[in-house]
Amino acid sequence: MKLLHIIATPRTYESNTLRIATAYLESVRNKVATLSVDTLDLFGPDLPTAVSDHIAAHYSLLARQPIQKRHLASWQQIERLIEQFLAADRYLITTPMWNLSVPYILKYYIDSIVQPSYLLEHTAAGWPIGLVQNKKMVCIVSHGSDYSVQTPTLCHPHNFLEPYLRAIFGTIGIADIQFITAQPMDVTPELRETAVAAAIVEARQLAANFE
Numbered sequence: 726m727k728l729l730h731i732i733a734t735p736r737t738y739e740s741n742t743l744r745i746a747t748a749y750l751e752s753v754r755n756k757v758a759t760l761s762v763d764t765l766d767l768f769g770p771d772l773p774t775a776v777s778d779h780i781a782a783h784y785s786l787l788a789r790q791p792i793q794k795r796h797l798a799s800w801q802q803i804e805r806l807i808e809q810f811l812a813a814d815r816y817l818i819t820t821p822m823w824n825l826s827v828p829y830i831l832k833y834y835i836d837s838i839v840q841p842s843y844l845l846e847h848t849a850a851g852w853p854i855g856l857v858q859n860k861k862m863v864c865i866v867s868h869g870s871d872y873s874v875q876t877p878t879l880c881h882p883h884n885f886l887e888p889y890l891r892a893i894f895g896t897i898g899i900a901d902i903q904f905i906t907a908q909p910m911d912v913t914p915e916l917r918e919t920a921v922a923a924a925i926v927e928a929r930q931l932a933a934n935f936e
């Protein structure tokens with residue numbers, strides 16, 4: 726079984742979110758001897774940057790037309806990212822909340838791989854049909870403030886991270902998405918450590934049910 730771990734934090738060893746993800750992966754490895762983890766650090770390797778070529782190829786696909794030859798070399802970089810994504814059986818996304826949503830690098834990655842004819846198709850009426858079926862995803866996320874429903878603040882309606890990830894990956898066919906959330910991370914060191922410890926416990930419990 727292959728798991729693709731998509732890391733969207735630049736802090737690497739200083740990342741509290743990554744601490745939780747590490748605990749989750751350690752527990753899954755202990756349970757599944759055949760597990761293979763493919764790690765994609767979005768802040769590490771250079772992602773494809775020829776945006777104009779990608780957009781041109783994207784609209785060719787939407788129009789069900791062949792990609793023009795001058796865009797092919799650039800598009801092959803996108804195809805390699807898509808192939809890596811499709812090769813996985815399970816997905817783990819590790820990301821903090823940035824400005825109420827996902828970091829820009831994660832959004833760029835998603836915009837790169839979510840392409841017609843690869844991860845989704847459109848009906849004649851324009852409705853998307855996801856092509857990534859029977860796969861599961863875990864998202865380990867952290868928030869600077871407390872965005873939970875029960876808090877007496879106005880934070881919860883402004884959490885666009887979880888709804889966005891559920892919507893975009895649901896669009897390509899991944900309906901089974903579970904979240905482990907550590908919050909609040911930026912109030913006091915004591916609250917941060919308590920949140921991380923609780924999230925690690927939750928991560929290990931989720932890993933214990935890994936199938």
